[in-house]
Structures are given as C-alpha cells and as structure tokens.
Amino acid sequence: MQKFSYHTHTTFSDGKNTAPEMIEHAAAIGLDEFGISDHLIVHKNIEQLRFCGAAKKIFHSSFDNELVDLCNKHADEIRKASKKYGIKTRVGYEADYFTYNGWTEEFDDFLKKIDYDYLISGNHYFMSPDGEDIFDIWCFEKYKDIAPEDTTVYLKRHFQTLSKAVASKRFWFLAHPDYAQTVCGYNENDYQTEFYNTVQALLSTKTGCEISTKGLRKFGHFYPSKNILSQLIEKNIPIIVSDDAHEANQICSFFDDAENELAQLGCKNRLIFAEK
16 A cells, blocks of 8 residues: 555645644554645635635635745644654645636745645636636536536636646646536536646646545545546556545545555556655
C-alpha cells in the first residue's frame, strides 16, 4: 500500500481535525510521509456562492496580506507538528483555478509570499465565459434560475478550465477530474473531447492525477470513473492514491481497494514527490 497521503484537509478550511491532530494520526498509522492540502479558494466575486453549504472561512475575495499571514501561520503550525510527531509533513493547498482577468497574476504574486511545498488543482465551481460569475457545482440545481446557460455548456467549460489549470504548470496533480458527475444529467460520454484535451495537458506538462477514495466513501465508486482512469493509465499519466480526508480517521481509507483497482487496470506509473 502507498505509505503517504497528500490530499487532506484540516480545520484551516473545511476539515474536522486540526493540523496537529491529522499529523499525529498519520504518524500513528505508520505513514512514511504526509501532506496537508487545505482549500485555497479566492475569487473577487466570492459572495455569489450564497447557496454553498461550506464554511464561509474557506472563501476569500482577495489575495490580501491577511490571507498571506493566515497561510504562513498555518504552514508554521504544520512544520512544528511534523517535528513533534516525527513524520515528514509537507504544506500544500488544493487551489481552485479561476479565469477572470488578473487572477493568475494575483495568484502567482501570492505564492511568492507564502510558505508551501506543492499545489493540487481541484475545481469545484462552474464559471461564466469571462470567469466573473461562479456557481457551486455541488448545489448547482439551486442556481438554475440565475445561471443563464445550459448545464452542458457549463460542464464543457468546466473541463476546459481543468485543461487550462493543468497547462499552467502550477500544479503537482489534478484532483477528482470528474467532480462534476454530481450535476443532474451528467454523462461523461458527452464530454470525451474536453476530457481528451485535459489528458493531453496532463501528458504534455507531466502532471499527475489522483484516484480518490472519497468517491468510494460517498458514492460507492472512485473518482475518477474506471473509464476515465483507464484513459489516464493508457497514456501513462502518473497516478497517486488520495483519500481527500476531512477527518483523521479517513486518512488512507480504502487505499487497499485503490491499489487493487490500479493493479487490475495495469497502472505502472505512480506519482511520488520530487524535491524542489
């Protein structure tokens, strides 16, 4: 079984346990390495997410100095707990990639000011063509009266955004590429062209992708689907097993099942952390 886990969340964002509690548990179950990747969701019109049930503290309208201070204090807490519990722990963020003018420049400037080791690309929102308007995918049905385009248009743009995020070369791996499967009427066969482009972006940038056991916990099947995972493995995209743990007892949950799935599909290329 893979002896590390890098897609996890703490009370800094929407997790149930503190960073020290997560790190203590990771050490207790015998992991060689651990990573904490709390959500980094920054959009200037973030107040549009009024239907979202997530804690408001995970949303930010700007990359201001307050957020810089929060992230650096978070990193300091992680590094101290890493030493205390004797397990190498890396500081990461699962960042939503937005496309309105100026966002990437602000994001890059922010990254220069904070202490971190890696970034995961994890998009949870539909966007308008200019990226100015955003809608939470998880509760998209509630936006139907104010979302002006057909759902299929948003879904196609979502996959296009994943490709843009990967092509930006800012991220170590892509999280839950078919997260949008929760949308009513979703059929992955309708978006093969868009996902093919995402695979090509992963291939050209040598970016990895996860198989997430969170899907198994919530829906009875992995993120991504077996069909999508097969395409990734066929193209030799490096794969990492993730738990997307939001509490300590979810760390490494169903990792044995994920290993069996990867073995059955003939996965030979596994993603490991490369030191900077």
